[in-house]
Amino acid sequence: MNAPDRTGLGNAFEATASGTLTGAPIERVEDERFLTGAGCFTDDVRFEGMVHAAILRSSHAHARIRGIDCSAARALPGVLLVATAAEIGHAHKPIPIRLAPLPGLDRFLQPTIAADEVRYVGEPVAIVVATSRYIAEDALDLIETDYEELPAVTGIEQSIAGAALVHASVGTNVATQYPVGRGDAEQAFASAPYTRRERFRCHRHTGAPMETRGLVAEWNGSLMRVWGATKVPFFNRGLLASMFDLPETAVDMIETDIGGGFGIRGEFYPEDFLVPWASMQLGRPVKWIEDRREHLMAANHARETECELEIAMDHDGTIRGLRGRAMADLGAYVRTGGGVAISRLAQYLPGPYRITDFACEVMAVITNKTPVGTFRGPGRYEANFFRERLLDLACADLGLDPVAVREKNLIAKHEMPWPIGRLVPTEGEGAYDVGDFHSGLHKALAAIGYERLPRGGTRIDGWLHGVGVACFVESSGGGKSENARIIARTDGSFDIYSGVSTMGQGHETVFAQIAGDELGVPLDAFRVHHGSTAHVDYGWGTFHSRAIVVGGSAVKLAAAQLREQLDALAATGHVGAPAEDIEVKLRYDTRGPTYSYGTHVAHVAVDPETARVKVLAYVALEDVGRVMNPLLAHGQAVGGAVQGIGATFLDELRYDEAGQLLSGSYADYLMATSTEVPAVQAVLLEESPSPSNPLGAKGAGEGGIVATGGALANAVGDALAGYRLPLTTLPLSLDNLARALRQARAAGNAPQAGH
Amino acid sequence: MNPTREITLRVNGNTVRAVCETRITLLDFLRDQAGLTGTHAGCEHGVCGACTVQLDGESVRSCLLFAAQVSTGEITTVEGLAPAGSLTDLQRAFRRHHALQCGFCTPGMLMTADALLRESPNPDEAAVRAALSGNLCRCTGYQPIIEAVLDCAESRAEATLRADQRHAPTTSGGAA
Numbered sequence: 001m002n003a004p005d006r007t008g009l010g011n012a013f014e015a016t017a018s019g020t021l022t023g024a025p026i027e028r029v030e031d032e033r034f035l036t037g038a039g040c041f042t043d044d045v046r047f048e049g050m051v052h053a054a055i056l057r058s059s060h061a062h063a064r065i066r067g068i069d070c071s072a073a074r075a076l077p078g079v080l081l082v083a084t085a086a087e088i089g090h091a092h093k094p095i096p097i098r099l100a101p102l103p104g105l106d107r108f109l110q111p112t113i114a115a116d117e118v119r120y121v122g123e124p125v126a127i128v129v130a131t132s133r134y135i136a137e138d139a140l141d142l143i144e145t146d147y148e149e150l151p152a153v154t155g156i157e158q159s160i161a162g163a164a165l166v167h168a169s170v171g172t173n174v175a176t177q178y179p180v181g182r183g184d185a186e187q188a189f190a191s192a193p194y195t196r197r198e199r200f201r202c203h204r205h206t207g208a209p210m211e212t213r214g215l216v217a218e219w220n221g222s223l224m225r226v227w228g229a230t231k232v233p234f235f236n237r238g239l240l241a242s243m244f245d246l247p248e249t250a251v252d253m254i255e256t257d258i259g260g261g262f263g264i265r266g267e268f269y270p271e272d273f274l275v276p277w278a279s280m281q282l283g284r285p286v287k288w289i290e291d292r293r294e295h296l297m298a299a300n301h302a303r304e305t306e307c308e309l310e311i312a313m314d315h316d317g318t319i320r321g322l323r324g325r326a327m328a329d330l331g332a333y334v335r336t337g338g339g340v341a342i343s344r345l346a347q348y349l350p351g352p353y354r355i356t357d358f359a360c361e362v363m364a365v366i367t368n369k370t371p372v373g374t375f376r377g378p379g380r381y382e383a384n385f386f387r388e389r390l391l392d393l394a395c396a397d398l399g400l401d402p403v404a405v406r407e408k409n410l411i412a413k414h415e416m417p418w419p420i421g422r423l424v425p426t427e428g429e430g431a432y433d434v435g436d437f438h439s440g441l442h443k444a445l446a447a448i449g450y451e452r453l454p455r456g457g458t459r460i461d462g463w464l465h466g467v468g469v470a471c472f473v474e475s476s477g478g479g480k481s482e483n484a485r486i487i488a489r490t491d492g493s494f495d496i497y498s499g500v501s502t503m504g505q506g507h508e509t510v511f512a513q514i515a516g517d518e519l520g521v522p523l524d525a526f527r528v529h530h531g532s533t534a535h536v537d538y539g540w541g542t543f544h545s546r547a548i549v550v551g552g553s554a555v556k557l558a559a560a561q562l563r564e565q566l567d568a569l570a571a572t573g574h575v576g577a578p579a580e581d582i583e584v585k586l587r588y589d590t591r592g593p594t595y596s597y598g599t600h601v602a603h604v605a606v607d608p609e610t611a612r613v614k615v616l617a618y619v620a621l622e623d624v625g626r627v628m629n630p631l632l633a634h635g636q637a638v639g640g641a642v643q644g645i646g647a648t649f650l651d652e653l654r655y656d657e658a659g660q661l662l663s664g665s666y667a668d669y670l671m672a673t674s675t676e677v678p679a680v681q682a683v684l685l686e687e688s689p690s691p692s693n694p695l696g697a698k699g700a701g702e703g704g705i706v707a708t709g710g711a712l713a714n715a716v717g718d719a720l721a722g723y724r725l726p727l728t729t730l731p732l733s734l735d736n737l738a739r740a741l742r743q744a745r746a747a748g749n750a751p752q753a754g755h
Numbered sequence: 756m757n758p759t760r761e762i763t764l765r766v767n768g769n770t771v772r773a774v775c776e777t778r779i780t781l782l783d784f785l786r787d788q789a790g791l792t793g794t795h796a797g798c799e800h801g802v803c804g805a806c807t808v809q810l811d812g813e814s815v816r817s818c819l820l821f822a823a824q825v826s827t828g829e830i831t832t833v834e835g836l837a838p839a840g841s842l843t844d845l846q847r848a849f850r851r852h853h854a855l856q857c858g859f860c861t862p863g864m865l866m867t868a869d870a871l872l873r874e875s876p877n878p879d880e881a882a883v884r885a886a887l888s889g890n891l892c893r894c895t896g897y898q899p900i901i902e903a904v905l906d907c908a909e910s911r912a913e914a915t916l917r918a919d920q921r922h923a924p925t926t927s928g929g930a931a
Contacts, residue, residue, distance in 0.1 A: 037793015504857025
């Protein structure tokens with residue numbers, strides 16, 4: 001860390017050496033309750049007098065609502081409430097954008113319940129509350145809806161063409177369109193000796209946490225309490241309060257144990273208004289737990305994008321420029337984070353390479369499908385696949401080694417901080433902070449034993465072997481601040497309160513590790529409280545891999561302040577725990593994002609007859625600045641990689657031309673199981689501690705997934721080198737790959753038999 | 756009204772009796788009537804395994820059974836694995852290997868793995884992967900779960916070996 005200070009940040013935060021707790025592979029304090037069935041997830045919240053909600057959802061992709069007859073449903077014994085937009089005066093209060101309010105998006109906000117028109121299969125049309133969920137679902141069947149079908153828009157090109165409009169009053173399906181770039185791409189391409197252009201497609205899929213969404217709302221006449229909050233409880237509190245014209249202090253969002261988030265859980269959805277509204281009408285606690293079919297059609301989808309991407313190169317593999325057109329299918333409405341993925345996709349197209357001339361036209365369109373949000377590594381996974389695949393295609397054209405071309409073009413350590421320009425219209429100029437991208441590449445290759453691996457279509461027992469490499473960089477530490485509060489109790493214990501939420505990552509353990517090192521006390525002296533609006537004045541929540549980078553930094557600084565106070569007390573001769581509680585409240589403001597980076601390498605074997613792919617080895621390497629707890633950080637890396645490997649081959653939300661969802665159950669939406677995924681080797685480096693925060697930490701939650709699509713597509717492409725497959729479309733499903741092989745054979749691109 | 760009947764089940768060694776609709780699934784009976792919320796609903800169509808419990812020692816999907824169907828069997832849920840305040844060696848192996856993150860699939864994983872190790876005390880990795888292939892996990896990537904189950908099996912084998920050695924006769928020709 002003796003390099004000249006080129007960050008402009010000063011050296012206020014010289015990263016501290018690991019203490020005895022941080023950096024140690026400590027078992028989680030959370031685990032016991034989950035292992036014994038004593039966790040309290042949302043559906044485990046029970047109250048006297050609690051009643052149960054179910055939601056009637058549109059069965060049409062696009063239709064005008066001519067009438068809804070609720071009389072039979074209302075007459076069913078046990079039914080307490082049936083409400084449509086007619087009964088809910090607030091229906092037309094749209095749900096606002098939380099992140100990435102790109103120009104034009106706010107014309108397509110989702111109402112909390114459909115009033116005159118439904119625009120996707122799964123859109124809420126009515127809410128029923130009954131004494132049991134069974135009866136509530138019976139009542140849904142008794143509601144008579146009269147729809148007049150309208151033409152459905154189900155594809156990006158169809159949406160742009162605009163023959164049918166999803167929102168007729170807006171007059172276009174194009175939600176946003178803007179150019180970004182840096183340097184002079186046109187000039188770079190005009191003078192480049194080699195260019196290649198491809199059209200790529202990334203498939204629609206989603207996080208699909210094991211626990212579906214749900215909440216319990218209770219209105220007691222003056223206070224609205226909502227259990228099941230996560231991700232951004234404070235933002236959602238403000239939103240719910242404004243919808244009811246209540247002061248924020250009249251709403252409490254309470255976090256329960258959360259069965260996985262992955263970006264999609266905890267954003268403000270229509271049900272987050274409808275269920276509290278029902279509680280207000282009935283004066284009773286109302287529980288709503290989404291079922292899996294609802295989850296797949298109503299919770300945020302993600303990833304569906306297309307990209308025309310063109311690369312300009314010298315014959316020696318030096319990248320001269322990159323340009324393209326990136327398009328996203330946002331679904332029927334723009335939700336709270338609808339613009340995040342497409343804006344990040346454009347931002348991360350150039351990736352970790354020295355690409356000074358870059359231009360991208362960004363476009364996001366509305367269709368009659370479920371609205372999208374973020375999924376772990378939003379925009380990064382997609383951009384990485386597009387660029388890394390294009391790089392390998394260019395290498396094949398030019399007869400160059402894909403590893404050597406990456407080495408040649410990766411931004412060097414001494415070039416940091418590396419300005420990336422202003423690639424997101426809602427943000428300012430950015431720069432990669434610190435990093436040794438080359439070291440990451442070399443160590444990933446060494447970890448998998450790259451030199452010794454059979455590749456390039458080498459045939460062993462009928463299987464063709466291939467190796468694929470993908471390099472990435474991605475930001476973390478979003479949200480501008482975080483609060484922490486620590487109280488030293490008179491019994492020698494400590495309570496830590498944080499404004500971040502947790503969805504299973506293990507923050508209770510890591511925050512105690514961080515504070516334990518500052519205060520010099522053991523882990524079991526701490527109780528960690530998080531995710532509820534009652535704990536701190538405000539909290540920014542958990543997204544953009546910020547919980548440790550920002551939330552952990554706040555805990556560290558608060559603990560340091562508390563230590564000073566305890567030391568001062570000790571200096572007066574006081575021994576042991578304080579005679580009165582001592583409290584420290586601290587707000588930590590970030591200095592902007594920090595950047596994790598790394599390389600993934602995949603070794604696969606492909607059976608060209610059946611299109612079956614076996615992933616034989618997979619290395620996911622990432623430099624996360626500082627590892628707080630290697631056990632947990634490896635868990636994030638391996639879990640993220642497996643989620644991405646599964647998604648690259650299996651997960652897919654498919655629609656027919658009428659806009660009907662074809663993969664609305666786990667029998668159709670395939671997620672990786674224990675027999676389908678390899679043992680992933682996660683390598684975590686600490687070579688480039690972040691200068692932006694006192695922990696030196698960078699996000700560790702998302703890098704595992706980012707480069708999976710790129711590395712696997714390149715590995716399969718390498719194995720099938722003899723077939724010269726472009727592999728520009730994900731998923732690499734059996735269907736898609738078999739079709740590509742058939743087409744290659746039909747085009748005469750298959751290798752001769754016997755080879 | 757939907758038909759109701761009195762349902763009596765044996766759960767974790769206790770008798771649980773309730774009058775419910777006959778259409779109540781075992782999953783909902785365990786959660787709502789027996790108050791055992793460690794068994795989770797993940798998909799309610801028998802794919803994800805989050806609701807796995809044991810019926811007479813074999814792992815079953817509680818979302819695919821009606822409570823009224825299982826009145827003659829002994830049901831074990833995650834709450835019945837270890838006495839209160841303690842963990843089994845399998846649960847401890849899960850913690851040691853960080854085999855759980857959000858913890859939602861964990862009870863189902865434990866019930867499947869516990870049944871596997873009873874039936875097949877020394878499984879290899881492929882056998883563990885096959886046995887757990889009906890339990891989805893979205894957090895861990897399965898790897899640490901596999902490692903935990905294998906580790907637990909090895910520890911048990913070693914303990915058995917040590918016990919055998921302790922009890923082995925010191926002179927030859929003793930036990931047949």
